[in-house]
Amino acid sequence: MAMKASLHTRIVAVAALSMGFSLISSAFSFYYVKVFLNYYQIKESWFQFSQTLFLVWNAINDPLFAYCQDSTNFRCSRTRRESVLYAAPLFALSFIVPWFPWGNPDTLQPWVTGIHLITALCFWDTMYTYVGLAGCCLFTEMTDDNTERLKMVKYNQIGYLLGSSSIFVLQYMSDQLENFQVFQVTSICVAVVSCLLMMYCGKHAHTERELQYENDVQCGKPKIIKSQEYSYFTLTKQILFNRDFLAFVTVNFFQEFHRTFVSNFFAVIADQLIVKGAIPPIVRSLFYGASSTGPKLVVIFGTGIVGRFGYYKVIRYSQIFMIAYGLIYYMTGPINHWCVMFFMLIDSCLADSVFSLFNLPLSDIADNDLARYTRRHPVTSMVYGMNALVVKPAISLSPMLVVSILNSYGYDRLKDGKLGATNVSSLNTAMFNLLCLFPFIIGCVQFCSWSFYTIREKKTIDITLLVGTGEDSL
Template sequence: MGRSIGGSWQGVVSTAVLYGSLALFTSVLHNVFLLYYVETFVSVYKIDKVSFWVGETVFLLWNSFNDPLFGWLSDRAFLSSPQTGSQVTSPEVVLKRLNALSANGPLFALSFLAFWVAWARPGLQFLLCLCLYDGFLTMVDLHHSALLADLAVSATDRTRLNFHCSVFSALGSLSVFLSYSFWDKEDFYAFRLFCLTLAAFSILGFFLVSRLLRRRFEKEVRPRQDEALALKELCVGHAPLTSPERPVTIRQYLKQLSKHKNFMWFVSMNLIQVFHCHFNNNFFPLFLEHLLSDNISASTGSILLGISYVAPHLNNLYFLSLCHRHGVYRVIRWLFLLKLGLSVAMLLAGADHVFLLCIFIASNRVFTEGTCKLLKLVISDLVDEDFVVNRRQQAASALLFGMVALLTKPGQTFAPLIGTWLLCAYTGYDIFQREPVKDIPGLDAAPGSGTQPLRLGCFHMLVFVPITCALLQLAVWSRFTLHGRKLQGIKSSRQGAQHSSLVDVKAI
């Protein structure tokens, strides 16, 4: 976190490592959830199509609105004018985030366990599990992401924090490698024990790390805060003799946000990105089964699956170094161009090149997830712009992260719904049917061709979805202006405001 942070170099690194390790305790569970929750309810619990669609629709609404709701509940005290008499200091903000993580982290792990034991009718369990899991995941993710904007302002400091998150997220993705060995639709006992072990590890990790961070923060910052408050009491005429203004209401905040053009362009791009990321997660096993299973061994499929989950985090370490040299905006644009180029090349090569398919399926997920890992840096920059433009007393980090999620998380629900609809419409294959694929009318091999319609349909989904997403994202991203000199001006303004605070939060 550089020279801007007080304390020794070792102390800074230790704090950054502790912050990054929180990503481990989330990713070790969330990657398993993303990979297996649809397959579990469809193939193991035998959920019917209507219940699945109803559950996903309700989940869409809850998944979208709980982020701004929790963000507003967390940050509403910060949405006051700079002249408000009772101010909330930066140290109090950070301690509040850490307290929320220590409470909600273990609950998130417990909600993860609810998926893997049948305790109600499949439709009801599907709905309740999704809503409980996403509620606690939202609390954990909001406060962890908000800490990125609260602990550091400069791009260098935030990049270093994100670097540690990527390292620990990569370690968390190793759970995907292990999960493949325990996954068995016919005998679920071993997989349940595996998930129980992961949850216990996550609970212990959240409890210990959040406690260590709280103690370190209080030890380093409290003395400075007490000294600053004592000096403030000795100052005469420091605060203006004006009546405090009312805090900003949610209606006023939404009006301010609607005028934030860079925010609107960003969420438009990010909605497409969230859709594409979850499309890859939901249909990765399907692509392996129908495009590669006849040509690769089970062990090769396991390795390909594991690499696709671990490599994005390791690759992100390189992307972060590029961001440091060229800026986040340029790197994200390059990744969109790369996604478009690889997809067009795969389309031209065709579905019969197994080696190229293996590389493309893995690389498509690696670069798409790599882009997602960089977006928190952009949201943190939007927090800075919102802080400066609206002259806030304290940056409403969690609330802005929540508003981004409100407008982008629908992509998470659209991915399985649109994907299953496209597959059924294009090939006639319904994943909810109980008959073997080979017995479905219309899925026989095409005359004069060795390529089955189902396989060809999967291939077209595999290449046309990223092509469409990349073209739309490039068009939207070109309208985003928070980069270059404008971004540097925003950061300089916020850093000036931070230095005038009672205590600089970066003292940890």
């Protein structure tokens, strides 16, 4: 029973990481595009250039940090929890950087704002990657029991749910970004709370392997140094050419593309399609907050369904549903403001809630890799790093594509008040078409790719444990 309580405590520590991570990551994704486009008035050329450099840095840092965490014995990378502990303050700092312009936005040279965005994105992604990789590996290496892993999904979503409240807090305190100074002060408070939560995880989230290592040291067994029997390029080839991995990362790439579109342009599109005065301000704030909290509630109350049917079928059915509602709403057209809000919430909830399950197939892929190559220790970070190598370019490609499309319909002129009524109507139609066609097209591609994923065996899961009773409950 003591061991069970110990595992529960460590799972709660990982949930604290999820909450701290979500506090700043959800707010960063929600605000940075809007702040740089509308408040700093960044030029499209600099925005596209920044996203291109961001894409390149994304492609480089994930596998490098992954190999570093799997193969080095520095204090900041010796264990997964220590990686979180020492990187937490820098991660929190990277969240604050975008919200403080390098001068008066009205008089700054375009290149200054461009360099500011490049610095903010690269600094943010460096820390996001380092902490995120460690957190994902904690999920996989905390336990290899699928029941406990699904329980961790539930607890993590509770953490993400609490963390996503940062959007509502920032919206409310800043009067929907109208009072930017209050937004800046509130963002600092959010960063401090996030840092403390992540450091708590860094103190308490011991993995089974780490506990076993500590027991071996106490028993006088020789110290085992972390090393790799394969070179970096051999490891990369072994992971990238796995059929299940290729099928999964294709699905994940388009899922990230969809999620980035929803998170970055939710407020931009909603502000345009749902004009001011159409709904009360408090309803609008709740609507924006629900775009982040809704997916977490779906996962928290839906873990039983995942346990009953398995993640493969749940992901498959979600793809069918996404194809259906995208096509249906495109055919019916925008009926009224409430229907637009309802559709946007469904799309946001499905995109994020399904993505929350993706650590389960990645963990299975990492487990299979460990057994297939009889490794001395797992290369979990490399599996997640290779996944990020393929997937994270979508974070840059999505806003680049959407900004290009919107500006072709005059969005850049709309911000200056130079767009006529006819062109505004065309811009609104383009935004609505993006809302409908993105899920339809992406769902079709994902449906085809997911058919090649072979780890489909339904594992027996005790659903009663997912509810949490007695000492296992929060």
